[in-house]
Amino acid sequence: MAVYERTWRRYDGPLTRLDLRFLVITRYALREAFSSRLFTAFYALCALPTLAGVFLVYLSHNSGLLSRLGATQEVLSALTMTYLGVYMFIYQAVPAFFVAVVVSPTLIAADVSDNGLPLYLCRPIDRRDYVLGKVGVLALLLSPVTWVGGLLVYALQALMEGHGWWLDNLRIPLAYLVGHAAWITAVSLLSLAISAWARFKPAARSGLVGIFLISSGMSAALKLSIHSPWIDLVSPIKVISTIVAHLFGASAPGGIPAWAAWLSLGAVTGFSLLLIHFKLRAHEVVR
Amino acid sequence: MTSSAAVIELDGLSVSLGGRPILSDLRTSLTGRAIGLLGPNGAGKTTLLRTLLGFYPASAGTARVLGHDLNGSSKAIRALIGYMPESDAHIAGLTAVRFVRLMGELSGLPADLALERAHDALFYVGLGEARYRRLGTFSTGMKQKVKLAQALVHGPPLLFLDEPTNGLDPPARKRMLELVCEIRDQGETQIVLSSHLLHDVELVCDEVMILKQGRVAERCDLERERLANRSFVELELLRPSEAFAAAAAELGCEMALIDGTRMKLVLPDAVGVRDLYLLADRHGVGFRRLDCKRDSLQDIFLRAMEAPSGGV
Numbered sequence: 001m002a003v004y005e006r007t008w009r010r011y012d013g014p015l016t017r018l019d020l021r022f023l024v025i026t027r028y029a030l031r032e033a034f035s036s037r038l039f040t041a042f043y044a045l046c047a048l049p050t051l052a053g054v055f056l057v058y059l060s061h062n063s064g065l066l067s068r069l070g071a072t073q074e075v076l077s078a079l080t081m082t083y084l085g086v087y088m089f090i091y092q093a094v095p096a097f098f099v100a101v102v103v104s105p106t107l108i109a110a111d112v113s114d115n116g117l118p119l120y121l122c123r124p125i126d127r128r129d130y131v132l133g134k135v136g137v138l139a140l141l142l143s144p145v146t147w148v149g150g151l152l153v154y155a156l157q158a159l160m161e162g163h164g165w166w167l168d169n170l171r172i173p174l175a176y177l178v179g180h181a182a183w184i185t186a187v188s189l190l191s192l193a194i195s196a197w198a199r200f201k202p203a204a205r206s207g208l209v210g211i212f213l214i215s216s217g218m219s220a221a222l223k224l225s226i227h228s229p230w231i232d233l234v235s236p237i238k239v240i241s242t243i244v245a246h247l248f249g250a251s252a253p254g255g256i257p258a259w260a261a262w263l264s265l266g267a268v269t270g271f272s273l274l275l276i277h278f279k280l281r282a283h284e285v286v287r
Numbered sequence: 288m289t290s291s292a293a294v295i296e297l298d299g300l301s302v303s304l305g306g307r308p309i310l311s312d313l314r315t316s317l318t319g320r321a322i323g324l325l326g327p328n329g330a331g332k333t334t335l336l337r338t339l340l341g342f343y344p345a346s347a348g349t350a351r352v353l354g355h356d357l358n359g360s361s362k363a364i365r366a367l368i369g370y371m372p373e374s375d376a377h378i379a380g381l382t383a384v385r386f387v388r389l390m391g392e393l394s395g396l397p398a399d400l401a402l403e404r405a406h407d408a409l410f411y412v413g414l415g416e417a418r419y420r421r422l423g424t425f426s427t428g429m430k431q432k433v434k435l436a437q438a439l440v441h442g443p444p445l446l447f448l449d450e451p452t453n454g455l456d457p458p459a460r461k462r463m464l465e466l467v468c469e470i471r472d473q474g475e476t477q478i479v480l481s482s483h484l485l486h487d488v489e490l491v492c493d494e495v496m497i498l499k500q501g502r503v504a505e506r507c508d509l510e511r512e513r514l515a516n517r518s519f520v521e522l523e524l525l526r527p528s529e530a531f532a533a534a535a536a537e538l539g540c541e542m543a544l545i546d547g548t549r550m551k552l553v554l555p556d557a558v559g560v561r562d563l564y565l566l567a568d569r570h571g572v573g574f575r576r577l578d579c580k581r582d583s584l585q586d587i588f589l590r591a592m593e594a595p596s597g598g599v
Contacts, residue, residue, distance in 0.1 A: 008411060008439065008476070010475040015394075018395070021395065106380070114378055116377060118370070118372050118376055119390060121340075121342065124394065283337060
């Protein structure tokens with residue numbers, strides 16, 4: 001229709017695939033996120049732990065540079081393994097959490113506060129598609145700075161080492177994949193649930209940070225009076241640390257068993273899904 | 288499709304929200320090109336539209352929209368509908384064109400076509416010059432127009448317009464109604480207009496369903512009503528007279544009492560104004576005023592409101 005005609009016409013042309021329609025939400029939200037230069041800069045910084053890993057792998061296999069620095073290959077190799085084995089995971093997970101803190105409130109809180117949900121849900125998409133689209137944004141944002149980076153460094157190290165190193169250390173990529181997938185799922189759903197309930201972006205952001213800080217503080221305070229390792233289940237930081245240690249085969253820092261930590265993470269994920277289920281409706285019913 | 292003619296078929300549809308029945312046993316078939324949902328505030332007009340969109344579950348019965356059953360074909364129904372909600376609804380961070388494009392893509396338009404049609408739709412509703420402005424900066428009238436644009440962008444065969452003139456000043460209201468009439472007259476899209484404003488419905492619609500306390504109080508074909516040219520009399524007595532009212536009813540007049548002295552009468556073919564004068568003389572009442580006029584939506588509405596609840 002030409003603009004000058006100013007007439008109305010129906011559309012009977014081809015339509016895009018219904019099962020992939022949720023990706024439209026993901027695409028628009030990603031573009032919105034990267035429209036902020038500040039966020040783009042912050043996101044670039046989130047790649048630093050991975051880049052540090054790449055640098056360590058490179059350094060530990062560059063004998064010329066090592067001798068100039070006065071370091072031995074054994075020391076650097078051990079350092080690289082330690083870094084790749086646990087620390088890089090944590091260094092990746094923390095900024096990933098803050099990426100979720102920055103982005104997630106813009107995903108749902110804005111739609112809820114401006115009553116935008118009916119506009120989405122009056123189209124041939126349902127609440128599942130909507131949530132999938134929004135979770136997809138966080139998954140696409142967090143993956144490159146977490147498990148993709150981890151696998152990249154692992155692949156580089158395997159390439160440099162050769163001689164079946166990759167097979168001997170198969171636990172590492174599995175830990176990155178499973179651990180970060182669980183972390184991304186839990187953080188994404190929790191942050192979306194909070195932003196759906198908080199309605200306003202600042203409230204949603206502080207809510208997410210608050211839950212982590214307050215629950216960790218509460219756990220520490222409770223431990224002073226109740227000397228039970230199960231108190232650690234309240235602390236998300238302790239839970240994640242236990243899961244990471246379990247995945248990498250290291251000794252757990254807290255007293256809780258790995259299964260309990262996994263169960264706790266699963267409970268948070270399930271609870272977040274419930275919150276999203278109850279809150280994300282085209283229209284609220286006032287009782 | 289069960290019936291190619293019916294736009295909406297309600298088959299015992301009931302909806303309860305928060306434990307309260309909002310719609311009760313709605314049964315009717317609406318076939319008009321432009322259908323009006325009329326009723327006082329709280330009658331259930333918006334709830335009906337939202338139920339047809341799948342926002343609220345039916346507690347009993349079902350409905351069919353363009354032949355698709357509500358139970359199990361909710362997505363298919365929504366694919367055929369463009370919905371303009373009653374309340375303020377937008378996504379504040381987006382520009383108008385980006386917002387309308389997003390809505391088009393969610394309805395299934397390919398990205399490039401969605402962009403083209405978003406521009407077209409915004410020009411069509413009169414927001415061409417404002418299409419790169421963020422929605423958060425729009426006035427109420429502009430927000431109403433952008434809501435219409437997002438309902439139109441994917442070229443649906445059916446439009447649900449929920450109080451489209453809400454919050455508009457007279458010129459903006461006139462323009463909005465002109466737009467809706469234009470869409471109707473092009474004949475490619477059927478319209479369901481929900482409003483409590485009789486004038487809006489009378490101007491746009493050719494069929495009306497009047498809701499009262501969640502039930503169908505009246506359903507009428509406005510076109511047929513207009514053509515029927517039935518005799519209507521608006522009467523004001525000098526003093527209230529129940530005997531006169533009863534006698535008029537006995538004559539076969541349909542009647543709506545406005546208050547003790549004022550009433551509206553529909554005269555059957557065999558009864559003329561002279562008969563009313565004779566009746567008044569017999570009962571010793573005088574007329575302060577007697578106007579002969581054609582039936583209007585207002586009369587139909589008042590009659591429906593005064594009738595006991597129970598549905599048609």
